[in-house]
Amino acid sequence: MDQSVHDLTANQPRDEPWYRPAGNEVSLFEHCHNRGLAVMLKGPTGCGKTRFVEHMAWRLGRPLITIPCHDDLAASDLIGRYLIRHDGTVWQDGPLTRAVREGAICYLDEVVEARQDTVVVLHALTDYRRTLPIDKTGESVRAAPGFQLVVSYNPGYQRMLKDLKPSTRQRFVAMDLDFPAAEHEALIVQHESGVETALAKGLVSLAGRIRQLRDRGLAEVPSTRLLIAAGTLTLCGIPVREACYAAIVSPLSDEPSMVSTLRDLVDGTFV
Incomplete structure (x- = not known):
């Protein structure tokens, strides 16, 4: 067994x-x-x-x-x-x-x-x-x-x-069940990770952009769980873009062109 x-x-x-x-x-x-x-x-x-x-x-x-x-x-x-x-x-x-x-x-x-x-x-x-x-x-x-x-x-x-x-x-x-509406999801990310409201909304905005790539080369889109993980890393002192690379981009894809696209979305969201 x-x-x-x-x-x-x-x-x-x-x-x-x-x-x-x-x-x-x-x-x-x-x-x-x-x-x-x-x-x-x-x-x-x-x-x-x-x-x-x-x-x-x-x-x-x-x-x-x-x-x-x-x-x-x-x-x-x-x-x-x-x-x-x-x-x-x-x-x-x-x-x-x-x-x-x-x-x-x-x-x-x-x-x-x-x-x-x-x-x-x-x-x-x-x-x-x-x-x-x-x-x-x-x-x-x-x-x-x-x-x-x-x-x-x-x-x-x-x-x-x-x-x-x-x-x-x-x-x-x-x-x-599906991913919550953006405002709703931001509240969840904020509650579960402890990040400030602005960062929670930024992470949800990033997820929304990435989720538009569903069926266009991306097998799985970012879960709310990944957004919470990224937020948690930022509280440890890791810069937000590095946190997103590690907690969102890398778990989603290993394909070089897709990784590059995802990193560009991160950079465009958190200037």
């Missing part, structure tokens, strides 16, 4: 994970949770999907188990397996099974990265049955009150590589 998945535990943050709503996503998520509906969060990398789930778990008072998905994630990594110990063979629940038993919110980050046969095990949890069949033990675990399945993925990136089957997609209420 993937040890990183095996070690996941449910947790309930004591302090509120700061999140600034962009629309009615908080209310919609609450209604889905109250009705036991599974939720799919769609949006670009770094637009706040994970922070939103953390905030909602805190708001709803539910423990949260987050599972990062990848190509090697097997169904047994989610459900559990038998382990051989010195005193015999014992069954150990996986993180999904623990969430079902404990009534936690289970968040599968970038779900399409998981193998298709792994995704199929989610189906019985996303309809009227709300059960998790465990073939190896013959048990069918009914979801405890409060359990909710949440998945996320980046449709802009995934449509070129992988995607969810229609039979899976139609089991979720989909919520489309």
